[in-house]
Amino acid sequence: MTSANEIVDSHTTGVDGLYAPFELKSLHLRNRFAMAPMTRQFSPEGVPGEDVAEYYRRRAAGGVGLIITEGTYIPDPAAGESPRVPRIYGKDSLSGWRRVVDAVHAAGGAIVPQLWHVGVTRGERPDLNPEVPSVSPSGRTLDGDPLGHELSSADLDQLRQWYVDAAVDAQRVGFDGLELHGAHGYLLDQFMWERTNLRSDSYGGSIASRSKFPAEVVAAIREAVGPDFAIIYRFSQWKSNSYRARLAQTPAELEQVLTPLVDAGVDILHASTRRHWLPAFEDLAGPDGVLGLAGWTKKVTGVPTITVGSIGLDSEFTTALRTADGTAGVADIDKLLQQYERAEFDLAAVGRALISDPEWVNKLRAGRTDEFVPYDNTYRQTLH
Structure with missing residues (x-):
């Protein structure tokens, strides 16, 4: 296996x-590395505390x-099932996020919140607001089993407004x-996917119609x-219940899925995969056949993309994140560099490697790759 030190020497460019810096609208980034979103439920009653602020500050400082x-x-x-997942509403939660934002900015980083609604995956008996039925398209x-409440047209109007309220609060x-x-397979994706969107109104049917509400x-x-x-x-193509699920079977279908989002105002598309280096459409021949999901996304939309999926580690998250004794060893970034040189992505989101090693980005740049910390699930279970 090639060492990261050898990569620095042989792929300097x-x-x-x-x-290199990246700038787009309100984003002014010092480099192309992002921390991937990873839920760990360390915000009691939905309020991110000083420990959460320090957790994110350390990665920015790294x-x-x-x-x-x-x-x-x-x-x-x-929106969700856990009282320990942070919220982007309410005085206390927003005050907590303001502390997080200030801490990250003081460390030289930029930060965005991920606005989340899990939809039907909340289940029948959630810990948070159990008296409220789960909702879905x-x-x-x-x-495919019946569960929860099918969203009416009036429900969609309210839901749309809740997203807006969260976005405005994030900006404030x-x-x-x-x-x-x-x-x-969360709520917006449930609208996109033909297995969970069986609606007969203007929000269901064709790919374009299923993209309508997210857009x-x-x-x-x-x-x-x-x-x-x-x-x-x-x-993503995959869902939490099926890694073989697909929104789009071909690049043409991918374009149909994503174009309404771009036309509506999306600036960057974050193509979530489990292994960033795998071809998105493996049956295609020719030079484009090697493109990952981020690469195809950029090709069919023209907007900047984020790639993600086991960067810096030797096993995907299903075997090293969800199991109690999950581990993952350090891996080189040869394939990531090859994709970047092919202009497949603009930003690279690093997940578990940053949980175990907050200084991963600085260590890579300095050639201190022998100091990389392998991932162990005990890191996920403690806030550090």
């Missing part, structure tokens, strides 16, 4: 490129250009932009926050 926070619930009482789980708190969580959310947020506040949209 690529490594230097990852440390060299990360952009912090994307863990998912944070929008004001809908049915068609009252169906990811497996001082965040540098925002990310919408539209991946992994309306983006457009409403854009109108509320103005033209210069950066909007990132995270999407």
